[in-house]
Amino acid sequence: MSSDLKSVLESIVLNDYLSLAVVTAVGYDYILNFSREIEYVWRKPWTWVSTIFVVLRYIGLCWIMTVALTDSTFVPGPPEACTVLYLVFIWGFVVFLSATDLVMILRVYAMWNRSRLILYTLLFIYVLQNISSVILDGVYNNPDTHDSVTVARIVNFSFCINKPVNVPLGLSLSILIPRLFLATTLMSLAVLQTLKQSVEMYRATQQWQPNRYMQKLVKDGILYFIVNVLFQVNDVLIYGTPLRNTSIILNTFIYTAFYTLIPRFIINIRELYDRDIHGRFHIDTGFGVQSWSNAGPDATVSAMVFVEGNQGPEVEDGMSNSGDLQVETGRRVHGPDLNEDIPIRGSVGV
Secondary structure, three states: OOHHHHHHHHHHHHHHHHHHHHHHHHHHHHHHHHHHHHHHHHOOOOOHHHHHHHHHHHHHHHHHHHHHHOOOOOOOOOHHHHHHHHHHHHHHHHHHHHHHHHHHHHHHHHHOOOOHHHHHHHHHHHHHHHHHHHHHHHHHOOOOOOEEEEEEEEOOEEEEEEEEOOOOOOHHHHHHHHHHHHHHHHHHHHHHHHHHHHHHHHHHHOOOOHHHHHHHHHHOOHHHHHHHHHHHHHHHHOOOOOOOHHHHHHHHHHHHHHHHHHHHHHHHHHHHHHHHHHHOOOOOOOOOHHHOOOOOOOOOEOOOOOOOEOOOOOEEOOOOEOOOOOOOEEEEEOOOOOOOOEEEEOOOOO
16 A cells, blocks of 8 residues: 555544544533523523524534534535535534624623724624625635535545635635634733723732632633634634644644534623622622722622623612613612622623
């Protein structure tokens, strides 16, 4: 057996193992989080953000399955099946990434006290990026015109392959770089606001509290913004370079982590809201040190938590909105650990 043929067969076997690993990881994550999904999505009043979650979870599931099956022997053909697999891969990713960016834009919007300037700026970038992505994908990732989807046969193995045809040089970069720019902008704004409020926390308490800052990083969802940037950076770095086995393994891991983490974004923030506001009645959502340090009768505390604004039994003199972007203003929360009522003014994002 020639060394080239041996190398190809090793790559085929590796792809099959990675396919099984992705399916196992995604299935385990789904089972692990299904009860939380029922609790914080399906049992809550339905909003348009709930719809975004369904898109992330289930269209994303179709997309990640195509990632698992691509270049594996689990789909040996015919060419029609390969074409369907390819189209789901391309357009499933477009929809999944668009929903991801929209959720993160709403999160940043909430973190920055519903700044319309930030919202409109981010939405402008978002719309331009998605329009260009849809047009370029529709034209140049079309199997009828610029992409050849066929079945390859090596020894006893058959698998789908696609090969670009007459695609302009640098096309992928013209799609990837705007995505990376938007992801970096979102992460920068989220980190900047977190650092800003951490400094305010230090000025109010006059002491550094590393554990508190780490909790704030988690509550602000900074991890999800970082994962989004790493995913986009990975796509840019692998562009135009032949993938070795190590690179294939790393790329598969990043894609799987990206899918499994992003749907948790909404669930985790909703769970945080239920626990910290409706459960314990302290408003330490990481959006205002005043809720702990110097809240008084005339203080204003930010309660923006990026979740649904359902009014609990302990809320007085307020108005609630079942939407995901607004919550009551001028309400008071009575808590067993508070010496006085804390007036809360804020808005909710998801």
